Amino acid sequence: MALLKTQALKKHYGNGDTAVHALDGVNLEVESGEFVAIVGTSGSGKSTLLHMLGGLDRPTSGNVTIDGKDISTLKDEELTIFRRRKIGFVFQNYNLVPVLNVYENIVLPIELDGKEPDKTHIDKIVHTLGLDHKMNNLPNNLSGGQQQRVAIARALAAKPA
Ligand SMILES: Nc1ncnc2c1ncn2[C@@H]1O[C@H](COP(=O)(O)OP(=O)(O)OP(=O)(O)O)[C@@H](O)[C@H]1O
Ligand SMILES: [Mg+2]
Incomplete structure (x- = not known):
């Protein structure tokens, strides 16, 4: 199917x-x-x-x-929950939250879902995307490509279907 x-x-x-x-x-x-x-x-x-x-x-x-x-x-609320658990979405304009650092942006959808981030999985994504040394930065202090990769990491963090 x-x-x-x-x-x-x-x-x-x-x-x-x-x-x-x-x-x-x-x-x-x-x-x-x-x-x-x-x-x-x-x-x-x-x-x-x-x-x-x-x-x-x-x-x-x-x-x-x-x-x-x-x-x-x-319904809207059910769709929000479904989206958080099943879908990873990278926005064309990234939509990072400016007041949260890189790590907080990446785990935000998981925390909104009341779950614990899978640290091993997050570390692997962050490492693969070359963001290890930027975890405490705010989005404003990143290059365009780095911001794009944070958006990708956030989309993959919850292991979407
Ligand atoms: N909210 C909206 N209200 C009215 N028209 C819209 C809206 N969003 C998109 N459009 C129109 O729908 C069409 C498709 O837009 P869309 O954003 O899907 O294009 P795209 O293929 O993603 O383009 P790009 O490569 O520039 O990102 C365009 O003509 C656009 O102007
Ligand atoms: Mg587009």
């Missing part, structure tokens, strides 16, 4: 003449462990698709199934 599936997924912004059909019937299946790249020109709808797949925004119609669950059936 596909880990991730969309059926006739549509997302329209606005109404009438100015409406933007950012997604207009996307059918996609991704297996567990599969790597997929979504490629397209600026404004073609990549972030919109990822926001739908990540449960960050609701589609206009169609559905998204993750690990067997149609996420449109979840």
Whole structure:
């Protein structure tokens, strides 16, 4: 069974003449462990698709199934919990919390979920991403690439599906 599936997924912004059909019937299946790249020109709808797949925004119609669950059936609060446990999302603009240091940013979703971070797993991610010596820095004091890697570490920290 596909880990991730969309059926006739549509997302329209606005109404009438100015409406933007950012997604207009996307059918996609991704297996567990599969790597997929979504490629397209600026404004073609990549972030919109990822926001739908990540449960960050609701589609206009169609559905998204993750690990067997149609996420449109979840209420907002259930979706928030589902997202924290199942999905790792790297925002295009990173969305790091400026008043938290690198370590605190990485473990934030786990702590919001009331769980203990798996220290061995976090250490491994941090080491792989070359962030070992930056754990006490605030995001403002990092390079763009380092900020991007903190966002990646945060997305992987809770071992998403
Ligand atoms: N909140 C919004 N309200 C109205 N229109 C939007 C909104 N978000 C995106 N759009 C429009 O939807 C289309 C797709 O935008 P999207 O951000 O998905 O593109 P993208 O492929 O990620 O682009 P980029 O490569 O520049 O990041 C664009 O025409 C954009 O202007
Ligand atoms: Mg984008």
